[in-house]
Amino acid sequence: MKIIAHRGASSDAPENTLAAFQKAIDHGADSIELDVRLTKDGVPVICHDATIKRTSDGTAAIHEANLSELKQCDFGSWFDPSFAGEEIPTLDETLRLVKDTDMDLNIEVKNSPIIHVGIEQKMIDLVHKYGMQDRVLFSSFDHQCLKRIHLLDARVKIGFILHMNLVHLFDYIKNSGIEAYSIHPHHFYTTKGMVSEAHACGIKVYPYTIDDMELAEQYLAKGVDGVITNKPLLFKSSSGFSLI
Secondary structure (H helix, E strand, O other), rough: OEEEOOOOOOOOOOOOOHHHHHHHHOOOOOEEEEEEEEOOOOOOEEEOOOOEOOOOOOOOEHOHHHHHHHHOOOOOOOHHHHHOOOOOOEEHHHHHHHOOOOOOOEEEEOOOOOOOOHHHHHHHHHHHHHHHHHHHHEEEOOOOHHHHHHHOOOOOOEEEEOOOOOHHHHHHHHHHHHHHHEEEHEEEEEEEHHHHHHHHHEEEOOOOOOHHHHHHHHHOOOOEEEEEOHHHHHHHHOOOHHHH
């Protein structure tokens, strides 16, 4: 059962920061899920929202600010004063942090409210720079982006994030022309039948976002391959969870 730390160990550190990623490593998570956007000067950085208003003392939109401007903002104090001065991480810095660990990465591409032109090649180049092709999964709600990634490098793992309960889901995936490694449905759409059909197609299932042990056990019983959670330590420290 794979424990995927959502935006890092985001219940214990400010989300999508190196501090949160380090805590995920320390807590024994199997993978880190993170969100990538492109700055005005074309640098892939880690941030969930289109702007930095919620997670820093700044207000800029990522795509309208250069990296140097974003690096001047405090991405930690909003969470707790002990994280004051935490910077927005680049994808390069994140890959450097995890490359010598056993950690996998789930890189979610955030292509809203604008499409980040060229982001796919930049991410693939960085992943190859650190030799992490086998440890990285690219996912997105933007399935056109996933198609572009697949066309650039058919060897990389692709995960379809699903925010709706699609009819004929696996026909849709098959018709996309992408060899899907995984699907990431919202947990309340994840049924035992969906899991069985995914497995019959050779596709893994990682529902999001599950922070409750009782709820997680229900999905384990359905046969999911892992959970995306803000609380990796909760699951890694539970012998009951690991024995299910």
